[in-house]
Amino acid sequence: MDTGNRTARLNYRVDGPDDAPVVVFGPSLGTDLGLFEPQAAALAGRYRVIRHDLRGHGGSEVPAGPYTIGELAGDVIALLDSLGVQRFSYCGVSIGGAIGQWLGVHHADRLDALVICASAARFADPESWPVRAAKVRAEGTEFLVPSRTGAWFTPGFAAREPERAEWLLGMLRTTPPEGYAGCCEAIGVFDVRDRLAGITAPTLVLAGSEDPATPVDMVRQIADGIPGARFQVVEDASHLLNVEKPEIANAAIAEHLAAITRTE
Numbered sequence: 001m002d003t004g005n006r007t008a009r010l011n012y013r014v015d016g017p018d019d020a021p022v023v024v025f026g027p028s029l030g031t032d033l034g035l036f037e038p039q040a041a042a043l044a045g046r047y048r049v050i051r052h053d054l055r056g057h058g059g060s061e062v063p064a065g066p067y068t069i070g071e072l073a074g075d076v077i078a079l080l081d082s083l084g085v086q087r088f089s090y091c092g093v094s095i096g097g098a099i100g101q102w103l104g105v106h107h108a109d110r111l112d113a114l115v116i117c118a119s120a121a122r123f124a125d126p127e128s129w130p131v132r133a134a135k136v137r138a139e140g141t142e143f144l145v146p147s148r149t150g151a152w153f154t155p156g157f158a159a160r161e162p163e164r165a166e167w168l169l170g171m172l173r174t175t176p177p178e179g180y181a182g183c184c185e186a187i188g189v190f191d192v193r194d195r196l197a198g199i200t201a202p203t204l205v206l207a208g209s210e211d212p213a214t215p216v217d218m219v220r221q222i223a224d225g226i227p228g229a230r231f232q233v234v235e236d237a238s239h240l241l242n243v244e245k246p247e248i249a250n251a252a253i254a255e256h257l258a259a260i261t262r263t264e
């Protein structure tokens with residue numbers, strides 16, 4: 001099976017009981033494992049919550065790009081193997097959701113359940129991603145910061161919760177340019193539209209009603225392609241819907257996982 005080239009060492013954090021069912025959380029482009037603080041706080045009483053940084057992000061190793069989603073997923077499998085985890089559920093946001101889809105296609109035997117948030121089977125404007133990668137390699141990530149209001153969270157969220165908005169933007173500011181660029185290149189060539197029907201894990205797909213990066217109809221295509229997948233729109237949320245509307249996201253994720261995994 002193709003899991004890409006050499007795996008990269010991922011930074012990760014584990015919360016919750018050692019013997020509980022495992023739920024793995026994979027973040028979005030330009031963020032880190034802190035993205036899932038609201039989910040870890042809500043779920044770590046019942047699950048062994050493993051959050052990881054993407055390759056080239058946060059505290060993870062930063063190999064030279066370009067990367068592929070297969071390589072990013074291979075990093076996650078290598079991490080779980082190193083922790084002795086065989087079966088797990090996976091929840092990913094955006095590129096993290098792409099990793100989830102890839103795991104669903106290639107590691108069905110290990111997946112209890114999938115949650116895919118604000119993602120795509122084929123991201124919009126594929127030709128734009130290498131352009132963004134080149135600009136980030138040349139200039140760093142700072143030029144992206146102003147446009148993340150709207151792209152990541154609604155202006156209303158930024159006004160209501162400025163400290164949380166700044167906390168998210170701080171993740172982007174500290175993302176290594178090479179890691180960010182390598183992930184852009186992975187996004188640009190990712191396309192599993194013709195593989196979705198092969199995903200057998202019970203799947204929940206969440207979309208933010210105000211998300212311009214992965215609009216509702218684009219996210220819905222994932223659910224339409226996966227047999228039996230459930231789809232839910234989170235109202236008044238943009239791309240990082242799990243932070244903008246944590247109570248709604250947590251309730252949906254917890255209900256989906258509880259229906260699949262035994263915690264008692």
Ligand SMILES: O=C(O)CC1=CCC(=O)O1
Nearest residue numbers: 028029093094095096213
């Ligand atoms: O451009 C962004 O920041 C939104 C996004 C697309 C893929 C991803 O992981 O984040």
